[in-house]
Amino acid sequence: MEDGQYIDVHLGLPDSNGNIEAYGSKLAANLPLMTSNGVQIATAYNMGTYYRIVFNSEAAAYTSGNNKLTLNPILRWENPQSQQLSISTNQSSTNTTNLGKIYVYQYTNDESKNGTLFAYNPTNDVTINGQHYASGLHIQGQYVYDKQYLDYNHTTTAGIFYNNNRVWGQIIVSP
Known part of the structure; x- marks a missing residue:
């Protein structure tokens, strides 16, 4: 590496257009990167x-x-003290439903899974100079039912309505 050369590091999911849906927009301040001897x-x-x-x-x-x-920089996305993290700091394998913002939707034909959360392990969410790698993070996914719903809780009625007006004649009563 020579003076001025650089590497861009993105963390987030790439979409079909090549844009990256970043996991967070709150990055740490500029960080010096040191060798093992300082x-x-x-x-x-x-x-x-x-x-x-x-x-x-x-x-x-x-x-x-x-x-x-070998560099081991600690690059930070989001603020760990924030009340609304985009990705949970609890990355244990048992945490599948409290991983933060939903980034991935997966179709299911099982209606009972609709809206169910799951842990997703992306394989391409670190982008370094255009090359994709896996971060090892678990992000939140959600199942979406892809069949048509039959809603039995609503009634549909149809009918024909018409107006029937009657005109009354005048009755004259004489004394």
């Missing part, structure tokens, strides 16, 4: 909905030749 070789810049990791002149010494650099 040399800063890059900065992760907050770009609004994604991070841009820009390498500096020190990076070449750690990334050229046979050097294999």
